[in-house]
Amino acid sequence: MRELLRRLGAAFSRVAAIAGVRDLAYSVFAVFLALGVGALLIFAFGYDVGRAFSALFQGAFGSVRAVSQTLTRATPLLFTGLAVAVAFKVGLFNIGGEGQMYWGALASAVVSLALVGLPVFFIIAGAVIAAALAGALWGVVPGVLKAQTGAHEVITTIMLNSIAVLGTTHLTANYFKAPGAVDQTMRLPVEARMPHIIDGTGIGYGIVIGICVVVAVHWLFKRSSLGYDFQAVGFSPGAAAYGGIASKRMIVLSMALGGAMAGIAGSMVVLAQLGRFVTGFSPGYGFTGIAVAVLGRTHPWGVLLAALLFGALEAGGMTMQLSARIPNDLMTVVQGLVILFVAAPGLMKIFPSLRPKGGTKESSHVA
């Protein structure tokens, strides 16, 4: 019994050390600050702040349907967030999640349609793997460009996002189009889509797959030699190369892995939300993923928490738009502010009560 307690205590302190309680507190602070600015905007333009926030809360957690909406929206954000987080370990800022997700979504739609008739497990597995491969391929492009020429990944991934939207539209319109006016693939039959954990709730297995991937990524970062190499390159490419790590290969690998994550995000949207690939479907999951990763400090479990929060904000934002008539794009404002606030370690110094003892270490911050 004492042995068990001792182990539990050790495990807890390890979790606390990993999660970084101070980072967590600061992230929560940044979110409240951003929501506060959002509230100011709502107030300044003559809307009812109380009504807005109660709609936001209702839409995110107020009913089983609301919770299922929150989880359904959180799942792709978890993956696009991981897409940013994985590349960040190597010091790369992958803002190409949007494009990688588009290829993943199209690949998963095409593969799952081809697998219809098989047991649903195989359809989901095939679709997710296809999506991961497609996203990884699209992620390799900026990775190779960065490794071979030094072209900044932020610019190349933005351009590749536009190319991916055009490319998937072209392929869908010309090769995979369902009859009708809209450029989209055929509908997946309901029995070939993401099954629900409990019937009637709308809560699918997507979030379970997401948590499994979080565990895997956490293991990769903390326990595997590849994760060690990633972080060595991220801290100091020169020192890593001196230590015998192939920096260029790590850059390409991390972008491939990040691309795979974003690709899976696309399959989650297709399998659990749309039931098909629709051209230009994304409301910006790839970009919200940046906010998710930055808020989660690129820590896998942090990314999960941040994804749940932003999933809730997106779901609640829809309700806020419907019942309080406040345009949902306010949530994009909140995301931008969260990124800015979390990125600025110096912000703490303005609020002396939050200042940690012993000063802030700049290098310890993600952003």
Added chain:
Amino acid sequence: MWLEILGTIFSLNTFEAAIRLAVPIALAAMGGTFSERAGIINIGLEGMLLTGAFAAVLGSYFTGSAWLGVAFAVLASAMSAALFGYFTIELKANHVVAGVGLNILALGLTTWLMQVFWGSRGTSPAVTGVGRLHIPFIAELPIIGRLLGRQSPFVYIMFILIIGGWVLLFKTPLGLRIRMTGEHPEAADSLGIKIRFIKHFSVILGGAFCGFGGAYLSLGNLNWFSMNMSAGRGYMALAANIFGQWNPLGGLGASFLFSFSDAVQMRLQGLDIALPHNIIQMIPFVLTIVILAGAVVKARPPAALGNHYSPGK
């Protein structure tokens, strides 16, 4: 067939359009040049352009004057640059992350405000635009007349600003201080140059240039604002700035390359050729990647780019 395509690509109409389309990219590229010469990586150009485009329409809508709209744009973009500068210089935020944050903030805020003011998420109502200038003497010249005789005033503003920016950066003591701040802040500091002031000044000035570019996007031609109107031009501008070796004139040249490809892309869509529209539309994006990849190999950015500087260390 090939003759027709080549004739379309290298027609005066295409070049005339390329000069126009270069305005927002070249001005934002110079904004990036000033910021990066002072050591601040500026991914936020996109958000500053978008802010300018929105503020221009807002100003024109409420005052009825297009030029007051332009003033609004310059002011708003400079303010967004000041915010970016505050986060990167004072709060020591990672430049790239803060820049992307600013872009997302600008996208959210402009889209939200557009709906608050005009109730539409697509486009704003049409407002008074800047129109075109007809310059009597130049317009009569054979080729130059077609290219520059009846252009948007923004085209002339762009040329004046870029030449002025080049002079400021390379021919004045202030320009020398800016470049020194980005190359070797410790040395600049030891000479008594006010590093923080120079950095803020360069970032805000760069934002003001983006304001002109953004105002052109909305008031130069279409005379309305639409969601995400900058559509990646800020990122292209950053690539143009790198390709132009952190020099306003080089940035202008690179911007012409991008705007020319954009003009070609638009005109090819009007032709009945075998290439599908979606593929043709990719041209400027692919070109940006290719040029950036080719340019970076040889590029030498300011030595202290992306670093934070704390005096007295």
